[in-house]
Amino acid sequence: MNTPPDSIRAVVWQEGELRLLDQRRLPDAESWLRLDTAAAVADAIRDMVVRGAPAIGIAAAYGVVIAARQRYRENPADWKTALEPDLEQLAAARPTAVNLCWALARMRGLIQCLDGDPVPALTAEAGRIHEEDIAANRRMGELGAAFLDGVEGVLTHCNTGSLATGGFGTALGVIRQAWGEGRIRRVFADETRPWLQGARLTAWELVRDGIPVTLLADAAAAHLMHTGQVQWVIVGSDRIAANGDVANKIGTYGLAVAARHHGVKFMVVAPTSTVDLGTASGADIPIEQRPGEEVLGAGGRHIAAPGAAAWNPAFDITPAELVDVIVTEAGVVERPDRDKLAALMARAAA
Template structure:
């Protein structure tokens, strides 16, 4: 199942806020609707946001009535600016915008050439995501042994990408090789992406999955029920520090305590060589209501002070290996890929 695609000059995407009770696709007819879909988490996951960013620029030119390339370029710059303001942490969103805008500026001899180049660049980002994830899955599956139980946090499956997935792509590849692999999924508060999305994906693929609350991780590790941890990433700094869904750092500390390998599966497009360390990564802070309510039910007193960072940073020294489409690396080797 593709999470997002271009269709009839619109962006078609699955509304992930409705899962697991309803699998419904919605269409965004302009960049403002797409930007709101990103902000409202109808689409999420770093690779999927990269595809969304590219498609946002594509529908801008597809629906533009400009007759001059310079005017169309300005429309693209405005659209890119709006998308940049949606979510600050996911690296793929920004790298996709930069890639498509560079292509646009290099092909602005006419509106026809500009339109074609932008759409092709956006489609290429989406198609490459699928190929990259499959290769990443193959590379990561070599780290998986028959009979392993893998703990994952948040959702790093096909819903977080265009298709196949990063962390769950490794699990899928191992299963395709005939390995008996099962998954423990954390609920991932406050928006429960693990409970709502990861379990839904794995059930559809007939991959055994057990759901736990976030505060059970130490318990299941101490009972030796976890062989490895595999998570995705939203941005990786040059030194190998990883920004991922809030709670990832806690799991990495526990995995280190229990001597359990901790892997991060991510495409190279999520690595930001311009950011030296995790301390420089901008962490998105979201609406306090995500913490104080659940399915419309109040969980806390009104006007209570709330912290709601969407991500945390796991230091490189807690990460065993980083799995990419180019191979499996130590965190300290990441920067050399871009030198």
């Protein structure tokens, strides 16, 4: 068994500074941005410099450190009040990803307990969020890979690797682990319109880590399943509702429908911070609508007929009944429902 490849980190805290690998420019250029205000971090999250639910939460946690440092310098006596607009700005950057709110709530809880200079304690807490995410991803990789024994091929959608997390990845972490253990023979990736995260990011990660990958147009996925070349679809999630409904990158729902029709198994890999027991079902999850220009163009060039409009939801909802297994760092839920998820989260809390 080989060690699973893991060479990429996209969120770095170094000498009191947040550095983000600009994922909009991959794979053509590896460009790093240095951010020194909460507004800049919020912009980076909204503009998809950093993306993927866990990575968004981690970046936001470091954004709190940056904001608290600035507010404490400006007003040591009342920095908590001055910090509130920064927290609200970060929270509003990407509304669908529950990890963002989870990370901010964790930082808020610590803020309430602090007196004096908040920076050392908040820096340590953001670092723990980051480190815990990597550890959780490795555990999910082990748990998910156990389902993949002698599998000919797997299909993934969007990007769920080191670029979308603190490191190693969620769904791509399972694929990394399974590849290292020799459990899978081929990896397929949807290109994932309109931002092409599969073509630009997942392919870049896998090629860089020495895992062969075959790209396909999103519309070719059902035919790929029909040919029998894949036995599992493995995806991540931005939010999992209490009943097991899954919000993920647009196109995931269609994959789940096609997978069920073709007898292909469907796996969702996400940390427990993505599970939102306060949201009853997928119908209650806000779906971010992004600018139509993303659909009307490609690579910075307008490609649609002049005058055409665009509908551009960033996410869709996959009903729980189409999910075969949810993998978290706290355990696995097969054929998820409300009771099973509640039991999982109770175990995680304990």
